[in-house]
Amino acid sequence: MTHHRPGHDLPWTRVDDLYVDGRWVPSTGTARLPVIDPATEEEWGSVPDATPSDVDAAMEAADRAFREGPWPRLTPTQRAEHLLRMADELEKRAEPLGWTNTRENGSPVAETSGAAANAAGILRHVASLAPGLEREDVRAFPAGGAESVVRREPVGPCVLIAPWNFPINLMVVKLAPALLAGCTAVLKPAESTPLSIRFVVEAAEAAGVPAGVVNLVTGGGAVGEALVRHPLTAKIAFTGSTAVGRRIGAAAGELLRPVTLELGGKSSAVVLPDADLDAMAAVLIRSSMRNSGQTCYISTRILAPAERYDEVVEMVTRTVAAARLGDPFDDDTVVGPLATAAQRDVVTGFLESAREEGARVTTGGRAVPGTGYFVEPTVLADVTPDMRVAREEIFGPVVTVLRYEGVDEAVAIANDTPFGLGGLVFSTDPDAAQAVAERMDTGSVGLNFFASNHAAPFGGRHDSGLGVEYGPEGLAAYLTYKTIHRRTG
Ligand code: NAD
Helix, strand or coil: CCCCCCCCCCCCCEECCCEEECEECCCCCCCCEECCCCCCEEEEEEEEECCCHHHHHHHHHHHHHHHCCCCHHCCHHHHHHHHHHHHHHHCCCCHHHHHHHHHCCCCCHHCCHHHHHHHHHHHHHHCCCHHHHHCCCECCCCCEEEEEEEEEEEEECEEHHHHHHHCCHHHHHHHHHHHHHCCEEEEEECCCCCCCCCHHHHHHCCCCCCCEEEEECCCCCCHHHHHEEEEEEEEEEEECCCCHHHHHHHHHHHCCCCEEEEECCCCCEEEECCCCCCHHHHHHHCCCCCCCCCCCCEEEEEEHHHHHHHHHHHHHHHHHHHHCCCCCCCCCEEEECCHHEEEEEEEEHHHHHHHHHHCCCCCCCCCCCCCCECCCCCEEEEEHHHHHHHHCCCCCEEEEEEEEHHHHHHHHHCCCCCCCCEEECCCCHHHHHHHHHHCCCCCEECCCCCCCCCCCEEECCCCCCCCCECHHHHHHHEEEEEEEEEECC
C-alpha cells in the first residue's frame, strides 16, 4: 500500500525557530536551509541556518541548566523516570515522526515506521542502567586505614552531532546516556534531516525534562564546528563521515575535550565454504543494503570461497535483483532513493570507477533516469581487494563480491581496510564462525545475522572511530570521575 504523501498535514514543514532554554525561539538570522524530498526533489520544508548568536544562546542555556538547574542534581533514578516518560511520548508520535523522516531522507517507511519504537527502546534500556549509577563505589586502600569514594559525575554540556541516514536513532543513542548521566545537551542534526528530530525535543518537553537540558540548533558544518569549538562545550559526540570526524577529533585534541566518534565503515561478510546460502539470502538485503545501503555497519564486501564463488554471485544477484526499488512511502519498498543528490552522485561515481577497474555488473549498475535520487540495487562481481569499490565506503545500494582461497586469506582481505566497524560470518558450524569472528579487526561481528544490541557496546576501530555507544560502556562516555579519599578509624 502506498501512503498518501504527507506534506502540509505534517506538523513541521517550514519552521523559523530553534529550541533554546525550554522554548521554541526564532533564529536571530534570516538564512535558511531547504529540506528536499529525495523521491520527488520537491522542497517541502525549510529550517533556519543558525547564527553564531543562536549557537551562543543554546550553549549558554545548556551551561546554565547544568550549573544551576535541577537536572544534574536529581538522582539517576529520577532522571530515568523522565527517560521512561520520554520513551512513551516518542511512541505517541511514531507516525508523524516516521513520515517526516521518510520525507527528509527517503528511508522507506518499512524502516522509519520503527524509528520511534527503536529510540524508545534505547531510552528504556538506558533508564535501566540507573541502579548501577546509584550504587556508591567505595574502595579500600590496599594498605588499609583509609578508603576512596569513587564518584561518577556528569561531564557537562554536551554537543551531539548526527548524520542524515538514521536521524532519530543516531541522536537518541547520544542523548539518552547524556541525560541519564545528568548532562545537558545541544543537538545539531544534519542539514538534510532537521525536522524529524523536533519530535524528540517535543517528547523531552512533554516528559518534563527541565528547560535548558535539551536544546536544538539547525544548520550545516559551520554550525557544527562552532558548537564543537564553543568555550562552554564539555563533551562532543559525533556520528558521520571519517573526514569530518578527523576534523572534530583534531579540535577536541587541541581543546582537550572528550569526544566520541562513530565514523564510516567498509565491512565484510565472510562466507565460509559450508555456509547455507538460502539462509544467507534471507538476511542479505538487511545485512548489505539496509536503508538503501546508507548504513555504516552493513557488510557490503561479500567474501566468497573460490570453490563456491559462482554460486554465491548467483545467489547475491538473484536476491538483490528482487529487492524492490521504489517510492519510500510504499510499504513494499525495500530500497528507496538516496538521501541527497550529492549522495546519488557519489554512488554513481563509484559505479563508474568499478567498470573502469574491471568489475562485472551482474544486476543494476545505473542511476534511474527521471525524478528522484534513485540508484538501481547493484551487484559488482570479480571485485579485487585493490579496487576503490572494495576499499572505500560507497553508502548506496551496491554490493561487491570478492573471491578468496582459504580462510586465512578471507580474514586477511576482511582486515585489509582502513576501517574496522562491523562484519559478518556465514557458516553452519558455530565454532568455525566464532573463530573467524575473533580474528576480525572490527568493533562488532554477527554470526549468520545482522544485528545491534542496545545493551552491548557498538563502535569502530581505526578510521571507523573512537569510543563506543550503547550499553554501560556508552553511558561511561558522559561521566567523569572524582575520587574522595577518607581515613577509616
Ligand atoms: P558528515 O560527516 O558530512 O556530517 C555529519 C554531521 O556533521 C552533520 O550534522 C554535519 O552538518 C556535521 N558537520 C559537518 N562538518 C562539520 C564540522 N566541521 N564540524 C562539526 N560538524 C560538522 O556525514 P554525513 O554525510 O551526514 O553521514 C554519512 C556518514 O556517516 C557516512 O560516512 C557513514 O558511514 C557515517 N555513519 C557512521 C555511523 C556509525 O555509527 N559509525 C552511523 C551512521 C553513519
